[in-house]
Amino acid sequence: MDEKTKSNQASASPSLQERPTLKTIAFMTGLGITTVSRALKDAPDIGAETKERVRLVAKQVGYQPNRAGVRLRTGKTNVISLVLSLEEEVMGLTSPIVVGISEVLASTPYHLVITPYRFSKDALAPVRYVLDTGAADGVIISRTEPKDPRVALMMERNFPFATHGRTDMGLIHPYHDFDNEGFAYEAVRRLAELGRKRIVLLQPPPHLTFHRHMRKGFDQGIRDFGVEAVAFGAVDLDNSLTEIRAAFETLMRSDDAPDGIVSGSGAGSIALIAGLEAVGKKLTQHVDMVSKVPSDFLSWLRPEVITMNEDIRHAGRELAKAVIGRIAGLPAEELQSLSRAI
Amino acid sequence: MDEKTKSNQASASPSLQERPTLKTIAFMTGLGITTVSRALKDAPDIGAETKERVRLVAKQVGYQPNRAGVRLRTGKTNVISLVLSLEEEVMGLTSPIVVGISEVLASTPYHLVITPYRFSKDALAPVRYVLDTGAADGVIISRTEPKDPRVALMMERNFPFATHGRTDMGLIHPYHDFDNEGFAYEAVRRLAELGRKRIVLLQPPPHLTFHRHMRKGFDQGIRDFGVEAVAFGAVDLDNSLTEIRAAFETLMRSDDAPDGIVSGSGAGSIALIAGLEAVGKKLTQHVDMVSKVPSDFLSWLRPEVITMNEDIRHAGRELAKAVIGRIAGLPAEELQSLSRAI
DNA sequence: CAAGCAAACTGTATCGTTACAGATTTTTGA
DNA sequence: TCAAAAATCTGTAACGATACAGTTTGCTTG
Numbered sequence: 054m055d056e057k058t059k060s061n062q063a064s065a066s067p068s069l070q071e072r073p074t075l076k077t078i079a080f081m082t083g084l085g086i087t088t089v090s091r092a093l094k095d096a097p098d099i100g101a102e103t104k105e106r107v108r109l110v111a112k113q114v115g116y117q118p119n120r121a122g123v124r125l126r127t128g129k130t131n132v133i134s135l136v137l138s139l140e141e142e143v144m145g146l147t148s149p150i151v152v153g154i155s156e157v158l159a160s161t162p163y164h165l166v167i168t169p170y171r172f173s174k175d176a177l178a179p180v181r182y183v184l185d186t187g188a189a190d191g192v193i194i195s196r197t198e199p200k201d202p203r204v205a206l207m208m209e210r211n212f213p214f215a216t217h218g219r220t221d222m223g224l225i226h227p228y229h230d231f232d233n234e235g236f237a238y239e240a241v242r243r244l245a246e247l248g249r250k251r252i253v254l255l256q257p258p259p260h261l262t263f264h265r266h267m268r269k270g271f272d273q274g275i276r277d278f279g280v281e282a283v284a285f286g287a288v289d290l291d292n293s294l295t296e297i298r299a300a301f302e303t304l305m306r307s308d309d310a311p312d313g314i315v316s317g318s319g320a321g322s323i324a325l326i327a328g329l330e331a332v333g334k335k336l337t338q339h340v341d342m343v344s345k346v347p348s349d350f351l352s353w354l355r356p357e358v359i360t361m362n363e364d365i366r367h368a369g370r371e372l373a374k375a376v377i378g379r380i381a382g383l384p385a386e387e388l389q390s391l392s393r394a395i
Numbered sequence: 396m397d398e399k400t401k402s403n404q405a406s407a408s409p410s411l412q413e414r415p416t417l418k419t420i421a422f423m424t425g426l427g428i429t430t431v432s433r434a435l436k437d438a439p440d441i442g443a444e445t446k447e448r449v450r451l452v453a454k455q456v457g458y459q460p461n462r463a464g465v466r467l468r469t470g471k472t473n474v475i476s477l478v479l480s481l482e483e484e485v486m487g488l489t490s491p492i493v494v495g496i497s498e499v500l501a502s503t504p505y506h507l508v509i510t511p512y513r514f515s516k517d518a519l520a521p522v523r524y525v526l527d528t529g530a531a532d533g534v535i536i537s538r539t540e541p542k543d544p545r546v547a548l549m550m551e552r553n554f555p556f557a558t559h560g561r562t563d564m565g566l567i568h569p570y571h572d573f574d575n576e577g578f579a580y581e582a583v584r585r586l587a588e589l590g591r592k593r594i595v596l597l598q599p600p601p602h603l604t605f606h607r608h609m610r611k612g613f614d615q616g617i618r619d620f621g622v623e624a625v626a627f628g629a630v631d632l633d634n635s636l637t638e639i640r641a642a643f644e645t646l647m648r649s650d651d652a653p654d655g656i657v658s659g660s661g662a663g664s665i666a667l668i669a670g671l672e673a674v675g676k677k678l679t680q681h682v683d684m685v686s687k688v689p690s691d692f693l694s695w696l697r698p699e700v701i702t703m704n705e706d707i708r709h710a711g712r713e714l715a716k717a718v719i720g721r722i723a724g725l726p727a728e729e730l731q732s733l734s735r736a737i
Numbered sequence: 738c739a740a741g742c743a744a745a746c747t748g749t750a751t752c753g754t755t756a757c758a759g760a761t762t763t764t765t766g767a
Numbered sequence: 768t769c770a771a772a773a774a775t776c777t778g779t780a781a782c783g784a785t786a787c788a789g790t791t792t793g794c795t796t797g
Contacts, residue, residue, distance in 0.1 A: 072527065072529070074754085075753070075755095085776065085777045086755095086777085087754095087776080087779095088775085088777065090753095090755060091776090097774095098775060099774095100774080100776085117527075117528055118753080118754075119467070119752085119753050119754070120466075120753095121472075121753075121754090122467055122754040122755090122782095123753080123754060124462075124754090124782090125464055125752090125782045125783065125784090126754045126755050126756085126781075127754075127755070127756095127782085128782085130463075137493075137497070139497060139498060145488075145489070145690075146490070147489065147490035147493060147494075148490050151489060151509060152479075152481050152489075152511070155479070155511040156481060156511075159511060159513070164509075164530075165508065166508050166509075167493060167506075167507045167508075167509065169494070169498075185414065185457075185459075186414070186462075187414070188462070294695065320692070323692055323695040323696055326695070326696065327695050327696075350662070353636065353665045353666065353668070354665055354669075354696045416782095417783070417784070417785095418783080426746080427746065428747085428784085428785095429747055429748075429749095429785080430746055430747065432784065432785060436785095440744070440745060440746075442746085445745080445746085460783085461783050462783095464752095464784040465783080465784055466784090467751090467752045467754090467783080467784075468751075468752050468783075468784045468786085469752085469785070469786095470752085
């Protein structure tokens with residue numbers, strides 16, 4: 054009788070073999086489940102000594118909150134979703150970004166979930182999925198466009214996210230971006246310093262935001278350093294390596310052949326070099342090249358290429374910090390960062 | 396009164412604005428929540444016409460089961476955990492494996508969660524975490540060792556998993572592996588055919604299983620093709636590129652210099668080539684090299700290297716299929732696969 | 738025509754957690 | 768001294784799904 058009156062909440066003694074729950078701790082401490090729950094969140098209406106006791110027992114039994122329970126009750130998933138195109142990246146930018154994100158999430162309760170999509174036109178689908186199903190507390194996207202519908206959608210729903218790359222819609226949101234404008238400007242400067250006069254740019258596809266940035270820096274460099282820009286048709290970084298090489302070979306054989314190259318990606322540079330060498334020209338001798346690279350493999354095999362390193366892992370870290378900050382309610386203005394080549 | 400008697404389960408009419416639940420469908424069809432639940436799983440005790448009706452409405456309102464609800468009630472997480480070392484892979488093998496896994500999971504209810512660990516000695520920690528918290532229904536691990544404690548632990552707990560690489564403990568479990576023995580044997584054969592006599596192997600670190608395989612194929616090739624093996628000290632694929640280059644430079648300057656190289660990874664090959672060229676030797680002229688590569692970038696920059704491609708993306712697909720198969724209860728014997736160079 | 742049975746459907750309890758509205762005891766204040 | 772206030776603690780309900788143990792209805796069947 055007395056027993057029954059005493060504690061109705063944690064009635065059945067929980068098996069100490071199973072994974073401990075609040076009930077386990079409640080049973081062990083003789084407290085109510087609610088009290089234990091509130092003690093563990095350091096609520097103000099729980100006594101200091103009680104909190105200490107609960108914390109001790111919780112630690113002792115290795116209590117970890119059941120994610121499904123929390124998620125069902127509160128809607129909080131403790132998940133960050135990284136939205137990835139299954140097509141992008143021959144050269145694997147995904148690895149370092151995943152590592153960077155993971156590094157930051159490791160010291161938080163967040164898990165990293167990969168949410169893939171298949172074709173560029175479906176880019177909105179994974180974002181919609183996360184929003185509709187509440188699959189995550191925050192989202193990280195890349196391949197950002199100036200008028201990015203994903204950004205518009207998430208802003209409209211007031212959903213926390215961060216973008217790898219900026220937008221241009223007059224919307225303020227968390228992002229991390231590489232200073233592609235600075236890169237391209239500096240690249241042209243270096244080539245001009247080497248006496249190169251006719252510069253070509255292997256640029257990102259026009260629909261992505263960083264196309265503009267890289268183009269802007271490039272064009273400014275062309276003007277400031279008194280050199281000439283050579284057009285590279287419709288070929289961009291999203292073309293296959295084979296296509297890039299073929300196009301560049303054609304360009305090099307034409308009257309319009311450049312003597313300086315700015316390449317927006319390490320993978321693209323490989324194709325350019327192949328095209329260059331196919332027509333019998335040599336780096337540093339006939340042509341100089343500045344390439345943005347995600348790792349130093351290019352320097353190992355072609356030290357003649359001037360490389361500027363984009364630290365993708367750092368980008369991952371910044372992006373993770375940005376989403377988490379947004380989830381925590383920090384203003385978007387404070388969650389924007391730009392990094393320069395290292 | 397009548398109304399109240401009629402339906403107690405789905406009493407309050409669910410807001411049609413919110414995400415639909417079983418309750419929503421129950422309300423719309425006038426059925427009980429239980430009936431709807433069972434109808435959607437095609438249970439035998441529900442009438443055919445009812446099932447049809449429920450399915451129609453469910454589709455109409457875009458019903459998707461709440462993962463937290465399912466997980467809490469059944470313990471099923473619908474999550475596959477990919478356990479990753481944050482240190483491995485300068486050259487990003489992670490990207491293609493993630494893509495491969497995602498491709499397979501896309502047509503299933505499974506989500507892919509990245510579970511990282513920091514140092515090699517902590518390799519057991521993430522697995523323990525998943526097991527203890529029930530964070531996933533299945534696990535994929537790599538960097539497999541002959542006596543792998545992670546494998547032992549998961550087998551003991553009867554937990555579904557698949558390994559990238561085999562073990563040697565007399566335990567039968569799902570795996571996918573590259574035929575490193577075949578690769579090394581074939582590599583030696585090719586070098587011997589080119590007239591090379593003194594072959595060195597840049598091999599995986601000795602504690603990983605595929606060290607044995609690669610070593611075995613290499614040694615067999617050495618015997619079968621009547622060539623000589625040159626020792627490469629304690630340097631292996633886990634050393635930094637700088638260390639590999641330095642060691643190889645030393646080796647090339649010694650009396651013991653090889654004229655043929657078998658390299659177990661694309662990244663390692665880069666360092667070897669740098670070391671080689673630092674002593675003024677040339678590929679195909681003084682030395683020939685066969686390298687295992689994850690992508691074709693090496694062929695672009697050094698076509699002189701004979702490459703054998705390991706399709707990591709395919710490995711990802713196979714691993715995903717294997718874990719899912721294991722979860723579905725298929726016997727481990729049927730979930731083992733080996734792939735050769737392409 | 739009543740008992741038996743199959744078919745079709747439903748209510749209750751539960752998973753682990755937390756919001757909320759008390760309940761109980763102690764302290765304060767006049 | 769006694770009511771009000773503060774300090775602690777607790778039970779109930781709910782999140783969405785499903786296992787389980789019914790209930791209802793309509794037919795057989797002897």
